[in-house]
Amino acid sequence: MxxxxxxxxxxxxxxxxxxxxxxxxxxxxxxxxxxxxxxxxxxxxxxxxxxxxxxxxxxxxxxxxxxxxxxxxxxxxxxxxxxxxxxAPPTGQGKVRNEQVLRMFMLSALDPADAVVVLERIAESTAQQADVLRAIREDAGPVEPGPEGFGQLAAEYGLRQFEAVHSWAQWAIEQLTAPART
Amino acid sequence: MxxxxxxxxxxxxxxxxxxxxxxxxxxxxxxxxxxxxxxxxxxxxxxxxxxxxxxxxxxxxxxxxxxxxxxxxxxxxxxxxxxxxxxAPPTGQGKVRNEQVLRMFMLSALDPADAVVVLERIAESTAQQADVLRAIREDAGPVEPGPEGFGQLAAEYGLRQFEAVHSWAQWAIEQLTAPART
DNA sequence: TTTCGACATGTCGAGTTTGACATGTATGGT
DNA sequence: ACCATACATGTCAAACTCGACATGTCGAAA
Incomplete structure (x- = not known):
């Protein structure tokens, strides 16, 4: 309908x-x-x-x-x-479309040297964005239910997201720069 | 063009x-x-x-x-x-569209009791999905550059993503179930 | 041998998204 | 008085998405 x-x-x-x-x-x-x-x-x-x-x-x-x-x-x-x-119970998967994540997935198509350059940029930028959100969190008090808490739940989500991507990028850099196997 | x-x-x-x-x-x-x-x-x-x-x-x-x-x-x-x-340097923001994340952002519009129910479902489902990816990781060897590493970078990204959402959901539940302020 | 399911490619129309265009109002600075 | 900027709403055409439909092949089991 x-x-x-x-x-x-x-x-x-x-x-x-x-x-x-x-x-x-x-x-x-x-x-x-x-x-x-x-x-x-x-x-x-x-x-x-x-x-x-x-x-x-x-x-x-x-x-x-x-x-x-x-x-x-x-x-x-x-x-x-x-x-x-x-x-409603989650119906399998919702729609997903994220250009930044797509870039990360396509990284393996690059020379390892180029991939590391991009990963370093990602690591730097996620670290910065996480810092911004951490600063915002310090200024706010505890989360309250209702309208006030709306932005705080979102900000905390963003922070953890950035931290996760940052640590992933560092891990990926390590993997790519590790001495080649025999 | x-x-x-x-x-x-x-x-x-x-x-x-x-x-x-x-x-x-x-x-x-x-x-x-x-x-x-x-x-x-x-x-x-x-x-x-x-x-x-x-x-x-x-x-x-x-x-x-x-x-x-x-x-x-x-x-x-x-x-x-x-x-x-x-x-290319990231141009501000790429396109983003993620229905699951949208649901999380809208949670504050719910009664705290309802929100906790949804968050618990999220925590459970992300824990399960993270377990699946961890099992896959154990079966694979170290990451190699080139085609073989393609899926491994992606899987590791997914794993860290699920872990982050899981820990966020648990944090959010704590916030919402904490004794109301005076 | 026939039938079922996975393989494999394609079109079409209804609905959605998006950038470009269009219009007009209130505020503050010079 | 003039101007720039932020406020505020809207349309339109072009492009894009997605489910439904359409077609046909190959292999294996019944």
């Missing part, structure tokens, strides 16, 4: 479940952690999708502000839909 | 750089680690893309076997294109 691009639908519902926002604010949200690790979307997908969501009664416009801005709020039906999606 | 869906192009080039394969074999490759962590693609994208790649002179058909199978081999131009892409 509906297409299977349900992920944007639920990303929007999830964001609005935390707090009502305008399309513009939602667009900004996709430019931070969310878009970096989980799901990308530009305003050209978001505005039409909000329209469809409103038609289906999952969200509604609860305020119109300056410059024609419209604040959307999730309805009870929207919350129910979001919960159903989140609580 | 060309669309920006360059990632499938390079995924195919990378796979063929390791060894010549048919479209069918390439399709199979996308069903394993590659498709699980890095980039998904079905045969309906792969066959047309191979045609375009051949037109651009990046790959060529070097053998035709039983049942109409065509074996593609990467050309020097294709190798050069792949190297350029891999060695």
């Amino acid at each position: 509906y297409g299977c691009g349900m992920s944007l639908t639920h990303a929007l519902l999830g964001l609005l479940a935390v707090q009502p926002r305008s399309g513009y604010e939602l667009t900004k949200a996709f430019e931070t952690d969310l878009g970096r690790y989980a799901w990308q979307a530009g305003h050209t997908s978001i505005y039409p999708e909000l329209g469809k969501l409103a038609e289906r009664g999952l969200v509604e416009v609860t305020a119109e502000g300056a410059r024609g801005s419209k604040t959307y709020t999730v309805t009870d039906a929207g919350r129910a839909e979001l919960r159903t999606w989140l609580m | 060309y669309g920006c869906g360059m990632s499938l192009t390079h995924a195919l080039l990378g796979l063929l750089a390791v060894q010549p394969r048919s479209g069918y074999e390439l399709t199979k490759a996308f069903e394993t680690d590659l498709g699980r962590y890095a980039w998904q693609a079905g045969h309906t994208s792969i066959y047309p893309e191979l045609g375009k790649l051949a037109e651009r002179g990046l790959v060529e058909v070097t053998a035709e076997g039983a049942r109409g199978s065509k074996t593609y081999t990467v050309t020097d131009a294709g190798r050069a294109e792949l190297r350029t892409w891999l060695m």
Whole structure:
């Protein structure tokens, strides 16, 4: 009945479940952690999708502000839909598409010397990004349930992700630079 | 000039750089680690893309076997294109789309009790998947450069990924079940 | 010998995504 | 007063994705 691009639908519902926002604010949200690790979307997908969501009664416009801005709020039906999606048992595999990871997978196609150069860049960049997130974590207090905790769970996820990739890159460099076997 | 869906192009080039394969074999490759962590693609994208790649002179058909199978081999131009892409400095952010990660980001929109249920499922499933990869690692020897090492780098990446998500999920459960603040 | 499943390639249409284009408003600096 | 910038929403065409459909081969077991 509906297409299977349900992920944007639920990303929007999830964001609005935390707090009502305008399309513009939602667009900004996709430019931070969310878009970096989980799901990308530009305003050209978001505005039409909000329209469809409103038609289906999952969200509604609860305020119109300056410059024609419209604040959307999730309805009870929207919350129910979001919960159903989140609580549903994982169906094998979800869609995965990550250009950075693809680059890592393709590394073996390079001369080992070139691969090491790329891996060193990865190691450096992940270390830096992890440092940034560690600094952010120090500034924040303990995680609280609800809206406040939203960014903290994500930040911690990102941090552990970067640490894992960093240690993997170092391991890979070691493997490639180890003395060749007899 | 060309669309920006360059990632499938390079995924195919990378796979063929390791060894010549048919479209069918390439399709199979996308069903394993590659498709699980890095980039998904079905045969309906792969066959047309191979045609375009051949037109651009990046790959060529070097053998035709039983049942109409065509074996593609990467050309020097294709190798050069792949190297350029891999060695290019990361352009801000690549495309990211991961439904599982999106679910994790949306968890804060749930009651803490529901969130813990989902997190426990994640912790269990990542632990299992990590075990599978650890078993595979034990069976393989040390990593060698070249085609043989291809899958091992990927498997190790996946393993560290699962371990990171597992430990994150456990941390998140602790945060959510910790005694509420005063 | 016939039938089943894995091998192997392909097209098509409906839906999704994306960059380019278009429009207009409020704010702050000069 | 003017200008740049951030705010804010939207359309459109081109490209891309993906499931459904279509076709045919080869080997092995029943």
